[in-house]
Amino acid sequence: MDKQKLIMLPGPTNVSERVMRAMLRPVINHRGDEFTELYKGVLDKAKRLFQTQEGAVVLSSSGTGGVEAAVWNLIRPGDVAVVPVFGEFSMRLAETVELAGGVAIRVSSDFGKAPTLEQLKSAMEDHEKVKALFLVHNETSTGVAVPYVEEATRLARASGAFAVIDAISSLGGYAIPVDRWGVDICITGSQKCVAAPPGLALLSVSDRVADYLKGSPPKTRYFDLHRYLEYGAKGQTPFTPALPLYYALDEALEELLEEGLEKRVERHDRMSVGIYDGLAMLGLKAVAEKSVRSKTVVASYYPQGVNDSRFREELAQRKGVVIAGGFGPFAGKVFRVGCMGQINDAYVKTTLRAIGETLAAFGS
Numbered sequence: 329m330d331k332q333k334l335i336m337l338p339g340p341t342n343v344s345e346r347v348m349r350a351m352l353r354p355v356i357n358h359r360g361d362e363f364t365e366l367y368k369g370v371l372d373k374a375k376r377l378f379q380t381q382e383g384a385v386v387l388s389s390s391g392t393g394g395v396e397a398a399v400w401n402l403i404r405p406g407d408v409a410v411v412p413v414f415g416e417f418s419m420r421l422a423e424t425v426e427l428a429g430g431v432a433i434r435v436s437s438d439f440g441k442a443p444t445l446e447q448l449k450s451a452m453e454d455h456e457k458v459k460a461l462f463l464v465h466n467e468t469s470t471g472v473a474v475p476y477v478e479e480a481t482r483l484a485r486a487s488g489a490f491a492v493i494d495a496i497s498s499l500g501g502y503a504i505p506v507d508r509w510g511v512d513i514c515i516t517g518s519q520k521c522v523a524a525p526p527g528l529a530l531l532s533v534s535d536r537v538a539d540y541l542k543g544s545p546p547k548t549r550y551f552d553l554h555r556y557l558e559y560g561a562k563g564q565t566p567f568t569p570a571l572p573l574y575y576a577l578d579e580a581l582e583e584l585l586e587e588g589l590e591k592r593v594e595r596h597d598r599m600s601v602g603i604y605d606g607l608a609m610l611g612l613k614a615v616a617e618k619s620v621r622s623k624t625v626v627a628s629y630y631p632q633g634v635n636d637s638r639f640r641e642e643l644a645q646r647k648g649v650v651i652a653g654g655f656g657p658f659a660g661k662v663f664r665v666g667c668m669g670q671i672n673d674a675y676v677k678t679t680l681r682a683i684g685e686t687l688a689a690f691g692s
């Protein structure tokens with residue numbers, strides 16, 4: 329088996345041995361009492377992460393399934409949705425709205441920046457009957473986090489629209505108090521700041537959404553959130569759950585709550601400052617403007633002349649540190665470092681040293 333490398337990707341991220349071991353627990357009947365106990369515990373912990381007293385579900389799918397679920401449950405043909413677009417994942421979100429028959433009003437900014445709250449406000453005001461706002465909190469493709477989730481959510485609610493936040497690469501590294509801010513659906517993925525293996529999507533679902541779905545069933549079976557809520561109330565999932573991943577998620581959420589959300593958020597703050605400062609000391613320029621830079625995904629330009637794939641290959645093979653490349657217009661020009669989950673001083677130091685030494689070997 330390959331030696332475990334330090335996974336500094338913007339997800340999946342490093343998973344503790346305790347969480348990995350949890351997956352070795354026995355296969356059980358997913359319609360039996362043991363699973364009910366497990367799933368009720370998972371939902372309870374997930375609700376504490378979301379800071380909600382309302383609904384939550386866990387889907388056996390990656391984050392994209394969570395996004396699909398949010399869109400297909402809320403959007404009906406002809407519905408208008410406002411979607412800030414500032415990178416790959418927000419672009420995909422707008423396309424998903426269109427695939428569901430909706431009209432996506434894109435509020436765009438250059439990659440590396442974020443649309444302003446004023447732009448968002450104008451888009452909401454310029455269109456009658458906006459059904460939903462779909463906001464990516466943290467654009468993993470560019471390392472940009474919007475600083476106005478609460479304000480945007482209130483804006484959506486004030487106009488009668490649903491507020492959906494894709495916090496796939498941020499929740500746990502950031503706090504998003506779903507009930508207090510009025511978020512209708514908040515989506516996160518198991519493989520990011522929760523520090524579980526990839527394969528599960530966690531969603532908070534407001535009572536407002538639950539009521540809406542009772543009168544307007546969505547055109548999807550696998551992602552029908554109404555069914556997930558109904559089954560969830562009995563401690564079950566409508567379809568066969570990815571059992572080992574539920575064991576792992578249960579343990580990862582336990583770890584998160586043992587540390588405490590506040591402390592975990594503060595640790596992400598501190599570690600991201602270390603990464604940004606360390607890269608700046610190496611003479612590297614961050615992609616994101618300071619006011620919108622993400623603390624869970626650090627994107628940085630390469631110095632002139634460094635070949636992206638060769639650099640990352642060298643970093644992985646010689647230093648055992650795995651980082652990601654850039655997306656779309658940033659492909660080849662940018663690398664991205666995850667600052668998620670288990671991130672600690674030792675990981676930051678190892679990563680910065682490895683990047684510095686590898687750049688030196690490349691003559692930069």
Ligand SMILES: Cc1ncc(COP(=O)(O)O)c(C=O)c1O
Binds near residue numbers: 517
């Ligand atoms: C903001 C955001 N949205 C959606 C996704 C898609 O998630 P997944 O790759 O788990 O399907 C990602 C993945 O990195 C993401 O960062």
